[in-house]
Amino acid sequence: MKKIIVLVLVLCFTNAQAKEIYATFTVYAKQGAKLAFNSTGIIKELHVDIMSVVKKGEILATLASDDLIATNNASKVTLKYASLDYERHKDLYQKKLIDKSMLDKYAMAYEAIKAKIEIEKTHFAKTILRAPFDGVITKRMIEIGDVVSGQMIKTAFNIQSEHARILIVQMDQKYNSDISIGDPFLYRVDGDDQQYQGEIYRIYPEANSNNRKISLQVIAKDLKVGLFGEGKIITSDDRHHLAKESQE
Structure with a gap:
């Protein structure tokens, strides 16, 4: 008796309309660090100042090291x-x-x-303080002649990525199941009429228990750190499923 293979494909489409979820955000540098000497000594040389653009490994300052x-x-x-x-x-x-x-x-x-x-x-x-990554110096807290101590670490410089930014986006937790990595985010910075677009690339694994918000991250560029604004996440509930193969 001949066997017959029957493939049954069940296609289920849920064509729900896209949702627009309101969200607010704050702009952060994608990379940022507080730099300090891990040694005791006297500041001998300063090679950079506020707003200096530096490359990874570039010397920022040195301690006296004649001894x-x-x-x-x-x-x-x-x-x-x-x-x-x-x-x-x-x-x-x-x-x-x-x-x-x-x-x-x-x-x-x-x-x-x-x-x-x-x-x-x-x-x-x-005795040599170097830039840990390409970036721009945003603060300088030392002067030539200052004494620094490896036991009482004092921040010498703040550095942040020059162009790369991250938007920390917050939305109501009730929409948690609606959002996905890659969803577009349309937004405006407070005081700026221009509309920007990015996409969600990270979703935080837990909600904030104080304000019942879910946090997300969106990549941006060249916005001033510390700015804030609002926007909308565009989601889609479109789904399709394949079901099953049976054999007779």
Whole structure:
């Protein structure tokens, strides 16, 4: 008896009209940071000021470090002679004129000074404050001659992304099931008649229990940080489903 395969496709379409959900927002920088020295010292140089545009890794300020440089120079001299001692005793060991324990003492002295130099490099690096990402300096809270402490961290600069912005959008929690990633957001900044458009790229996982609001994030560009406004999320409930395959 011949088997017949029957495919049953059940197409269900719910063509509900798109909803417009009212929402408010505040503008934030996509990246922002408070920068500080992780070391104690005196501010020696300032390379940037408020509104300076900087690249990742660019030097922003430095601490006086003459003592660290002098210590490192002395360590390099010690390393030079520790290396000579080690090579000389390695030759004696190969000629079986000294035992391994004697050679190990000189090897340890050589490796110890190398490790000390690496530690000194780390300490020196902490006297240089660099930009962690491309951005613009929005605040400067230090002056040449100021004393900073690694134990009492003081913010030196505020930095934020130059162009990239995030809108933190808030809407009533009752619409939680209506919104999706990718839904368009039409909005206006307070005091500006121009309409902008973005789309939802992140939905916060929980509602604010104080105001019963759901927060979302929308990418924007070049708006001033701190501005606020309002807009509408455009949602669609269109759905389609495939159902099932049966076999006889």
